[in-house]
Amino acid sequence: xxxxxxxxxxxxxxxxxxxxxxxxxxxxxxxxxxxxxxxxxxxxxxxxxxxxxxxxxxxxxxxxxxxxxxxxxxxxxxxxxxxxxxxxxxxxxxxxxxxxxxxxxxxxxxxxxxxxxxxxxxxxxxxxxxxxxxxxxxxxxxxxxxxxxxxxxxxxxxxxxxxxxxxxxxxxxxxxxxxxxxxxxxxxxxxxxxxxxxxxxxxxxxxxxxxxxxxxxxxxxxxxxxxxxxxxxxxxxxxxxxxxxxxxxxxxxxxxxxxxxxxxxxxxxxxxxxxxxxxxxxxxxxxxxxxxxxxxxxxxxxxxxxxxxxxxxxxxxxxxxxxxxxxxxxxxxxxxxxx
DNA sequence: GACCCGTGGAC
DNA sequence: TGTCCAAGGGT
Numbered sequence: 001x002x003x004x005x006x007x008x009x010x011x012x013x014x015x016x017x018x019x020x021x022x023x024x025x026x027x028x029x030x031x032x033x034x035x036x037x038x039x040x041x042x043x044x045x046x047x048x049x050x051x052x053x054x055x056x057x058x059x060x061x062x063x064x065x066x067x068x069x070x071x072x073x074x075x076x077x078x079x080x081x082x083x084x085x086x087x088x089x090x091x092x093x094x095x096x097x098x099x100x101x102x103x104x105x106x107x108x109x110x111x112x113x114x115x116x117x118x119x120x121x122x123x124x125x126x127x128x129x130x131x132x133x134x135x136x137x138x139x140x141x142x143x144x145x146x147x148x149x150x151x152x153x154x155x156x157x158x159x160x161x162x163x164x165x166x167x168x169x170x171x172x173x174x175x176x177x178x179x180x181x182x183x184x185x186x187x188x189x190x191x192x193x194x195x196x197x198x199x200x201x202x203x204x205x206x207x208x209x210x211x212x213x214x215x216x217x218x219x220x221x222x223x224x225x226x227x228x229x230x231x232x233x234x235x236x237x238x239x240x241x242x243x244x245x246x247x248x249x250x251x252x253x254x255x256x257x258x259x260x261x262x263x264x265x266x267x268x269x270x271x272x273x274x275x276x277x278x279x280x281x282x283x284x285x286x287x288x289x290x291x292x293x294x295x296x297x298x299x300x301x302x303x304x305x306x307x308x309x310x311x312x313x314x315x316x317x318x319x320x321x322x323x324x325x326x327x328x329x330x331x332x333x334x335x336x337x338x339x
Numbered sequence: 340g341a342c343c344c345g346t347g348g349a350c
Numbered sequence: 351t352g353t354c355c356a357a358g359g360g361t
Contacts, residue, residue, distance in 0.1 A: 039357085040357065042357090043356080044356090044357065044358045044359075046346075046347095046357080046358095047346090048356085048357080049347085049348080050348085051357090082345090083346075085345055085358085085359085086344080087344065087359075087360075091360090117359070117360090119359045121357075121358060121359085122359080139357045140357075141357065157340080157341095158340095180357090187357090193354085194354090251344095252344085253344070254344090255344095289346095291345060292344055292345065292346090293343065327345075328347090
């Protein structure tokens with residue numbers, strides 16, 4: 001059964017592979033590990049459509065991992081703005097510098113796993129796709145496809161071990177990279193979360209979930225928790241057509257990103273923090289923004305001044321705010337003020 | 340294992 | 351409109 005599955009899937013992939021910017025075309029030399037790695041990191045929890053323009057921008061600006069390694073971190077952070085999960089950008093720079101230092105990407109799953117930002121999935125994916133190593137690549141697509149193919153009814157995340165065992169079983173010894181990408185293409189276009197296209201599926205005759213009648217109900221997932229709503233304040237301080245931006249510290253929420261000064265809402269603040277300047281503040285409105293595990297109502301207040309706010313920051317020309325690389329929350333706040 | 344960490348699109 | 355979700359990793 002395992003050999004049949006991988007064979008049918010690879011045949012399907014040869015005919016129906018998606019044409020994606022980070023994939024080698026037929027006739028291309030071996031895939032570029034830099035582009036494979038960069039795309040895999042960008043694609044973590046992020047849709048193909050969202051990644052495409054960022055991938056083009058990054059590879060144009062930094063064509064090699066050495067170029068990226070030589071770039072100031074804040075430039076990379078600004079280029080990542082809007083893509084989310086900013087620890088990826090922080091780790092991207094660290095990993096690029098480690099790779100440049102050692103003279104190239106490691107080629108084994110185990111060694112790749114040592115690089116910051118490469119977990120079990122990404123290390124396996126890069127090993128398989130860039131270096132043609134046999135590796136068991138398990139992402140959300142594979143979890144869905146395998147759950148249905150083997151009719152695994154135990155809910156996630158408890159079923160992960162069983163899923164991995166089954167994925168291991170059907171991973172071929174050769175073309176592991178194509179197999180991994182085939183599983184992802186199948187999951188993205190045929191074995192979709194909602195309304196799977198079973199009639200078009202190359203694995204329909206092997207699929208136990210389909211045989212048992214309810215593939216769309218798999219995988220079963222644990223119920224989600226409700227998101228609390230937090231309140232916060234942010235301050236727009238303007239002087240000579242420039243706005244005061246700070247850079248958020250550490251590894252926490254939006255860490256490393258440029259931002260408006262705020263009252264500490266991300267640390268659990270309740271919106272009662274003191275403003276960074278005295279004087280008359282003018283309400284500019286409220287931004288609503290939903291993060292992974294809470295929603296935020298951010299009140300934006302503005303003031304024009306001739307003073308210098310305390311602490312570290314920079315005056316950023318308002319007509320060049322696009323280049324500051326504000327994360328979406330603060331880009332929304334800026335839009336509100338400038339509307 | 341649980342929780343933290345963004346965002347925009349589909350329905 | 352709210353909900354779900356997408357090529358996860360770090361702690």
